[in-house]
Amino acid sequence: MTTDPLMLDVQDVSVVYGSYQVLWDVSMQAHAGQVVAxxxxxxxxKSTILKAIMGLTPVRSGRVIFNGEDITNRPAHEMIERGMSMVLERRRLFTGMTVYENVMLGAYHKxxxxxxxxxxxxxxxxxPIIAERRDQIAGKMSGGEQQMVAIARALMSRPRLLLMDEPYLGLTPRIVGQIADIIRKVNAEGIAVVFNEQNVxxxxxxSNYGYLLESGRVMLNGTGDEMMNSDVIRRVYLGE
Structure with a gap:
């Protein structure tokens, strides 16, 4: 059990897209300094819950508490002021702009x-690659390099909590290892990280702590070690 203060507290959040319910009473937490998967x-x-936290997707019911403040359905730009940032799925860079221009967009907020x-x-x-490639067109970089630019852009606001939507998607195993190292490096700077993924x-x-989502519901949660050693995880996801 961590003694670090509670930073993020998602309480019974439900999300509906049109007539289709995507999340059903999802609750999860992240403490300061943690990596949560x-x-x-x-x-x-799993992408929807991150977007709901960030204010990119409306919450139908439930609450999102960040550093003791109810931020449910607050607009995304206000999250930057409060100390939260997000790396979107598939990076979403402006591929015709330079690395420097893309990174500096993270400092757009007043x-x-x-x-x-x-x-x-x-x-x-x-x-260091950000400095080395300042003038390079972002669209000419590899997928892994673009992911680093996307993370750098999100870090420009110096958040206390970084959300990452499928940071390993479409990357080679070697680059995946590099991104995992970056997550550790970011966390070592005192930034809590919440990310989603399909690979156990x-x-x-x-991660320090983890959650398993299935069909919009939390099916299991525990420390990273507990989740890795869970009979359910090992049987269903690892085929053991």
Whole structure:
């Protein structure tokens, strides 16, 4: 049991797209300094819960509490001010713009602009490739390199909580390892990370705590080790 303060508290959140319910009373937590993984197959709702936390998807019922404040259905741009940022699925870079231009978009919000220079220096110290490739067109980079640019952009606001929507999607095993190392490096800077994934070992191998979503419901939760050693996880997801 962690003694770190509770940062994110998702309470019985339900989400509906039109007439189709995607999430059913989902509850989850993240403490300061933690890496939290959300595992689930396609269609389980694992992307939707991150979008609901960030204010990108409306919450029908339930609450999202961040640092003791109810932020349910607050607009996404307000999350930046409160210390939350998100790396979207498939990176969503402006591929015709340079690396520098893409990264600096993370400092667009007025609450971040005045510290943009020092934050760029901090981001470049974490990811030297950002400084090395400043003038390169983002669309000409590899998928892994683009993911690093997307993470750097999200970090420009120096968040206390970083949400990552399928950070390993479409990447080679070698690059996946690099992104896992980046998650550890970001977390070592004191930033809590919540990410989702379909792969058990990638999810729980680097996480302090984890959740299993199926059909929009939390089916199982526990520490990373508990989830890796769960009979359900080992039987259904690892085929053991």
């Amino acid at each position: 959300v595992l689930g197959p396609n269609g389980s709702g 609450s971040v602009q005045k510290h943009a220079k020092e934050r760029l220096e901090w981001v470049e110290s974490l990811f 070992k990638l999810s729980f191998g680097i």
